[in-house]
Amino acid sequence: MIKSILIYTAAFAALFFAVYFLQTTVVEQSEALVRFNLWDTNLFFAAASALICIHLQLFSTIKSLKPQLGYIYLPTLFIKGGLFFLGFQDAVFSLENFTFSERLCLLSSLVIFLVLEVIFVVKILKENAPKILS
Template sequence: MIKTLLLYIISFIVLFLVIHLSQDSILNHFNISVRYSLWDTNLFFAISSLVICIHFKFFSFIKSLQPQLGFIYLPTLFIKGILFFIMFQSSVFNLDVLTTAERLNLLTPLILFLGLEVFFIVKIITKNEV
């Protein structure tokens, strides 16, 4: 159990560092600036996905929840979107128009962290079906 949780934490930390450092270097190389904090948005995506994976690992030990894990996972993207809107309403959603670079720098970490999250969730769900 502890080994699995450490794997989740290390995976999300490594992905966070790769994404953030890549974004910084690309933006600096092309002299592009974004009007919101990349650190904060990337950290939100990393932590929210990590929390979901940890919760599902704990949920997988509850026998009555095991058959329902897939259905429990469905609303997490919606909840994550609402939390993102609430937390970044003043910095991201108050901007009139997002540039292409700003859109890509929001979408890329969202997709990558979501991919890692889904990978771990699928492993949890398939392990419980056997």
């Protein structure tokens, strides 16, 4: 379990730095204007996704929660969205109109970290699925 948690942490940290530096490079080269902090938004998406995976891995060690892991995961997207809204209400949601580069930065960060999160969640759920045909 500790190995899995270290893998999740390392994977999300590596992806965070890759996405951040790629976005920063593209924004600087295209001379686009991004009116919010890319570091903070990417860090939020990476940390939230990593915490979801780590908690699901920890919950998978509790025998009574194993059949409920999928149901435990379902509301996390809404919780993450609500926390993002609360945390970035002034920085992101106070903007009247988003530029294309701002939309692209937010959406790409969300999707990239969500894809890695789903890969890890599917792995956790497969490991803990009941063996029906055994």
